[in-house]
Amino acid sequence: MLASDSAAARSLPPAVPGALPMRAGRVGRRGPDRRTAFADFLAFVSGGLSPDRDPRELRIRFEDGLRRLLSVRSVSVMDVAPAPPPTPSPHICTLELPGGYEDDHPVIHIVGDPRTPPDEWDLQMMHTVRYIAAFVLAVERRRGVSRGRTDGTMALVGSSALVKGLRERIARVASSDFTVLIEGESGTGKELVARQIHELSRRTRGAFVAVNCAAIVETLLEAELFGIEERTATGVRGRRGKFEAADGGTLFLDEVSDLSMSAQAKLLRAIQDLAVERVGGHGMRRIDTRIVAATNRTLSELVQDGRFRADLYYRLNGVEIHVPPLRDRREDIPELARYFLDRHRAVRRLKLSPPAVDALIAYDWPGNVRELERVMERAIVLADGAEIRLEDLPPSIAGSYGDALLPSIVSNESMRTWGSRYARLVLERHGNNKRKACRALGISYHTLRAYLRHRPTDTQIEKNAVGR
Numbered sequence: 001m002l003a004s005d006s007a008a009a010r011s012l013p014p015a016v017p018g019a020l021p022m023r024a025g026r027v028g029r030r031g032p033d034r035r036t037a038f039a040d041f042l043a044f045v046s047g048g049l050s051p052d053r054d055p056r057e058l059r060i061r062f063e064d065g066l067r068r069l070l071s072v073r074s075v076s077v078m079d080v081a082p083a084p085p086p087t088p089s090p091h092i093c094t095l096e097l098p099g100g101y102e103d104d105h106p107v108i109h110i111v112g113d114p115r116t117p118p119d120e121w122d123l124q125m126m127h128t129v130r131y132i133a134a135f136v137l138a139v140e141r142r143r144g145v146s147r148g149r150t151d152g153t154m155a156l157v158g159s160s161a162l163v164k165g166l167r168e169r170i171a172r173v174a175s176s177d178f179t180v181l182i183e184g185e186s187g188t189g190k191e192l193v194a195r196q197i198h199e200l201s202r203r204t205r206g207a208f209v210a211v212n213c214a215a216i217v218e219t220l221l222e223a224e225l226f227g228i229e230e231r232t233a234t235g236v237r238g239r240r241g242k243f244e245a246a247d248g249g250t251l252f253l254d255e256v257s258d259l260s261m262s263a264q265a266k267l268l269r270a271i272q273d274l275a276v277e278r279v280g281g282h283g284m285r286r287i288d289t290r291i292v293a294a295t296n297r298t299l300s301e302l303v304q305d306g307r308f309r310a311d312l313y314y315r316l317n318g319v320e321i322h323v324p325p326l327r328d329r330r331e332d333i334p335e336l337a338r339y340f341l342d343r344h345r346a347v348r349r350l351k352l353s354p355p356a357v358d359a360l361i362a363y364d365w366p367g368n369v370r371e372l373e374r375v376m377e378r379a380i381v382l383a384d385g386a387e388i389r390l391e392d393l394p395p396s397i398a399g400s401y402g403d404a405l406l407p408s409i410v411s412n413e414s415m416r417t418w419g420s421r422y423a424r425l426v427l428e429r430h431g432n433n434k435r436k437a438c439r440a441l442g443i444s445y446h447t448l449r450a451y452l453r454h455r456p457t458d459t460q461i462e463k464n465a466v467g468r
Helices: 006-010 031-049 057-070 120-142 161-174 190-200 218-226 261-273 299-304 310-316 326-343 354-362 368-382 395-411 415-429 434-441 445-453 458-467
Strands: 074-078 092-096 107-111 180-183 208-212 250-254 290-295 319-322
Touching: 031 057, 031 120, 057 074, 057 120, 074 120, 074 161, 092 120, 107 120, 107 161, 161 190, 161 319, 161 326, 180 190, 190 208, 190 250, 190 290, 218 261, 261 310, 299 310, 326 354, 326 368, 354 395, 415 434, 415 445, 434 445
Parallel strands: 180 290, 180 319, 208 250, 250 290
Antiparallel strands: 074 107, 092 107
């Protein structure tokens, strides 16, 4: 798990000023050398306890110091454990932090070199530093800092397999400086993913600069992205562009697919050279900026249609992340809805009724997470009681769900009658193939036959009529 290539380890730039110098590879290191290295690690981490420092620096120092102590590729203290890889990987280690946590289960996630497994000292050190990581997390939370939420944006909420896989991919991508392309429908949270990558990377102390490419006027593109020199034109003040503002940090180019062909050519040159020339300037300025681009359209299809430059596409598509739509992870909808309600608990404390939860899950959410957030805000304002009921939801959500149930409610049907009717619908959908219907319903063949034989009795019909 641990890297033995000391030259590669030394090439990693420090994450914070005064970072630990990279020691020699672990192969051949003696016990006293390791004890000294551990003492240096503790001294380095303690430098982040000063009250006049950025409250995030303690975690940065811990992760950077431990990465150098063990000579691994990346170390991350995470609020939620990433999804495990499909096959066991001895170079990836995830350990739970000690302590009682009610809402989450923080871990320390270590990614080493697959060529070199850890030795006994390495494993012992990993289990020991769990306690230091728990202390770092406790101090950070006491200071009011939460990973990925330092700017007031929402967290990456969800417990589905898709979200866990997304967190794992974000953690892996964040350990490098490669260009990232994020694809996903509008409202899925692409900017949130970009911010998570920035927060988990070594550039977390740098700026995160977001640019909406669809909103930039074509004639102002160069000035916005690359800056403009003083007195280029009458009344024009010199200023930095977005590339320079993100120097040492991350530049997020949202909706990059909306750029014109000429704008794409200008962007390609800047990304390729990592240098910009201000409007009215006479020299290139070198920049150290990580590029993260996002689009709600598939760039490969736009390239085939001739609406996006192939060379820019291949420059942006170094590492690709797909953000799934909300309809593909319906099990996360109740958790997301409660998260939005909790964010506004200072306005009103509300909970969701079971029928409202069912209606939210049944809806397809064309606007994805953004639409769900607006629906929860609407319910907070309009709900009469302390519980969000089905009628408190918009007609587009409650209507289709209510229409499906209303006939059974009006008829006062029994559960068995409802089940029989549903079983017939599923059977018809599967071409009257009973075995396929059984698999879809998750019931046995004999149970399906019992549902199909069921008919409302005259007595039940009379009771329903009296009830009405």
